[in-house]
Amino acid sequence: PNAWDTASKEYYLGWYQVPQALTVCGKVTLDSSVFLSSKFRCEADAEGCYIDVYSSHSIEECLDWIETQKNEHHIVTVAGFTNTISLRFQSPECGTCAGTHRGTCPFDEYLRNHFAKPLPNELINHILENLYFDKATLKKCALVGKAWAHASQRGLFETIVLYDRMKTKLERLLAIFDENPYLASVVRCLTVNFCSEDASPWAAQVIQRLSKVKHVLLDSCAQNMLSDFPLLREALYDIFSIPSLTRVTIEHCRFSNFVELASLLSHATYLKVLAVESMYCADTDLPLSSDLIPNLPPRSIKLDEFVVTTSAFMSLIPWFKQETCPFDVQDLQFLHARLASTPRLRVSADFLVQRAGHSLTKLELEYQYGIEECGFHLGHLPNLDSFMLDNHQSTDRANDIIPWMQSFFKPLNLDGHPLRHFTLIILVPSANSAQWESECDQYAILDILFAKPVFESLAMVNIVLKGDDVSSAFEEALEEKLSLLKGSGKLLLRQSQYRAFFDYTSRR
Numbered sequence: 001p002n003a004w005d006t007a008s009k010e011y012y013l014g015w016y017q018v019p020q021a022l023t024v025c026g027k028v029t030l031d032s033s034v035f036l037s038s039k040f041r042c043e044a045d046a047e048g049c050y051i052d053v054y055s056s057h058s059i060e061e062c063l064d065w066i067e068t069q070k071n072e073h074h075i076v077t078v079a080g081f082t083n084t085i086s087l088r089f090q091s092p093e094c095g096t097c098a099g100t101h102r103g104t105c106p107f108d109e110y111l112r113n114h115f116a117k118p119l120p121n122e123l124i125n126h127i128l129e130n131l132y133f134d135k136a137t138l139k140k141c142a143l144v145g146k147a148w149a150h151a152s153q154r155g156l157f158e159t160i161v162l163y164d165r166m167k168t169k170l171e172r173l174l175a176i177f178d179e180n181p182y183l184a185s186v187v188r189c190l191t192v193n194f195c196s197e198d199a200s201p202w203a204a205q206v207i208q209r210l211s212k213v214k215h216v217l218l219d220s221c222a223q224n225m226l227s228d229f230p231l232l233r234e235a236l237y238d239i240f241s242i243p244s245l246t247r248v249t250i251e252h253c254r255f256s257n258f259v260e261l262a263s264l265l266s267h268a269t270y271l272k273v274l275a276v277e278s279m280y281c282a283d284t285d286l287p288l289s290s291d292l293i294p295n296l297p298p299r300s301i302k303l304d305e306f307v308v309t310t311s312a313f314m315s316l317i318p319w320f321k322q323e324t325c326p327f328d329v330q331d332l333q334f335l336h337a338r339l340a341s342t343p344r345l346r347v348s349a350d351f352l353v354q355r356a357g358h359s360l361t362k363l364e365l366e367y368q369y370g371i372e373e374c375g376f377h378l379g380h381l382p383n384l385d386s387f388m389l390d391n392h393q394s395t396d397r398a399n400d401i402i403p404w405m406q407s408f409f410k411p412l413n414l415d416g417h418p419l420r421h422f423t424l425i426i427l428v429p430s431a432n433s434a435q436w437e438s439e440c441d442q443y444a445i446l447d448i449l450f451a452k453p454v455f456e457s458l459a460m461v462n463i464v465l466k467g468d469d470v471s472s473a474f475e476e477a478l479e480e481k482l483s484l485l486k487g488s489g490k491l492l493l494r495q496s497q498y499r500a501f502f503d504y505t506s507r508r
Helices: 059-069 106-114 121-129 135-141 146-157 167-179 181-185 200-208 230-240 258-266 310-321 343-356 398-409 433-443 445-449 472-481 483-488
Strands: 011-017 028-030 040-044 050-055 073-078 085-090 159-163 189-193 215-219 247-257 273-283 305-308 334-338 362-366 386-391 421-427 460-466 491-496
Touching: 011 059, 028 040, 050 059, 121 146, 135 146, 146 181, 159 200, 167 181, 167 200, 189 200, 189 230, 200 230, 215 230, 230 258, 247 258, 258 273, 258 310, 273 310, 305 310, 305 343, 310 343, 334 343, 386 398, 398 433, 398 445, 433 445, 433 472, 445 483, 460 472, 472 483, 472 491, 483 491
Parallel strands: 159 189, 189 215, 215 247, 247 273, 273 305, 305 334, 334 362, 362 386, 386 421, 421 460, 460 491
Antiparallel strands: 011 050, 011 085, 028 073, 040 050, 073 085
């Protein structure tokens, strides 16, 4: 049925448009050779500019007739005119109601008032951003329409991974970027994983096409990648120097010498976040100024966030201590470090906290057993808002961590401290209730500690219990020992699965 069908069961077929020089005022007669029965009827509109055609034939017959006569010229006779007129019959199909009519579809206003309007592009973008992890769905979304295509493509190409043994895929990726340079411009995260030379020239060409990368991740790279793959090395130098690159992560990488790594990092002059885990350098000699990019002022690369493990302490911290080092950690806002019991590594952690203490607002430490005293304390951190202490890998659990915490919180001769969030991650013993009781007795110090006026700003103490099978009995026993915190509404006890060090730091 058509939106213009009449109440007398006539179907609206279409119209003739009258030339501007004429106005239809009298009776209209259609060509009898075309309109073969009395079941066709026509009438002029109120302005006399159009002649509308109706029929009482069945819908099937009407459709067949329209199919044969649409856009054909017919003879029309108008009373008062001495000459006949040849007019083109028009019957376009409306995309809204699938009928035919002149001007705006009568259903448009109804649809606007009763049905949801098309989603704004901004909302489509936000929806698709939540699907970036689901590449298969994004590929389907990219085919929906133009508004969906760009947002879906951004998700598909936001992160790319370059690894060896993918020469054919690299060639295909190069062809895609050459055909559509826009796709190269949407890449924000680049992961490089190379152990062989075969595909490195192709990887270098891909990297050279990227202009807006924000994060580079070097993952499990070969010891000789920078020294033996010159094209790849130069491409990395270039991408490290672009203004958009503010984050670098290094995981499970081996380097021939620390000088190579320092030279690469010195190109990242816009860097704000550096995360390093499990880094090994065969030669740990520190770089000279000549090993870095020319004319790079000392302390000119100011980090906001630094994530570091004990293996990275060996080279990075001595370099950071050098007067000529281009990196400055004095204005760090976030630090995540893994503590160690060896004196050399412990001094490195102490240096970082004391150096950046006045600017740090968030500190996360992974405790290692055997450290009874802290080389820094809360007094070094006057602006600390959030502190996390992870003790889930310590074999001695409370026996070790409690003395360390007493050392850290000892200087309480402060008028007040802005600390608002404290998180403690502990490994729950899978033993008898006697051991649970002993553990909980030691953690009861938190109840006394945070009741002091200096911690008036404290809003939440979050205790995360980790273990293969955390007993509810242990949770209840610990909650009983922390009655003051529980009564104040500041205590949150929850269970969590094991997570790797980098899972909740550099990937957060």
